[in-house]
Amino acid sequence: MTWTRFSQQPRASELLYHSLLNNRLAHAYLFAGPKGAGKKQMALHLAKSLFCPEREADACGACVTCRRIEGGGTTPMCCLLHRMGLLSKSTRFVRCKKKWPCER
Numbered sequence: 001m002t003w004t005r006f007s008q009q010p011r012a013s014e015l016l017y018h019s020l021l022n023n024r025l026a027h028a029y030l031f032a033g034p035k036g037a038g039k040k041q042m043a044l045h046l047a048k049s050l051f052c053p054e055r056e057a058d059a060c061g062a063c064v065t066c067r068r069i070e071g072g073g074t075t076p077m078c079c080l081l082h083r084m085g086l087l088s089k090s091t092r093f094v095r096c097k098k099k100w101p102c103e104r
């Protein structure tokens, strides 16, 4: 699975891909559109692309991290918060990092 998969949303997928590639993601994104437009899949792909250790600015869809995010149960949000500088030295981050080591 790659960003090219979203052929019905080429502008949005290109924007997100280049934002990831240039490390210039916004603090939030709103995925809006009609039912079936691929909002959830694109949001999940963005999350996987942030954490996937196999590809740069994209997701393999097969590694443990991608499958974990796809499953929805144990998204390593602590890694994202750490990268944003919000959990850098707290005990909460230390506990979280033990449970879900940041892979990138």
Ligand SMILES: [Zn+2]
Pocket (backbone or CB within 6 Å): 052, 053, 054, 055, 059, 060, 061, 062, 063, 064, 065, 066
């Ligand atoms: Zn992956």
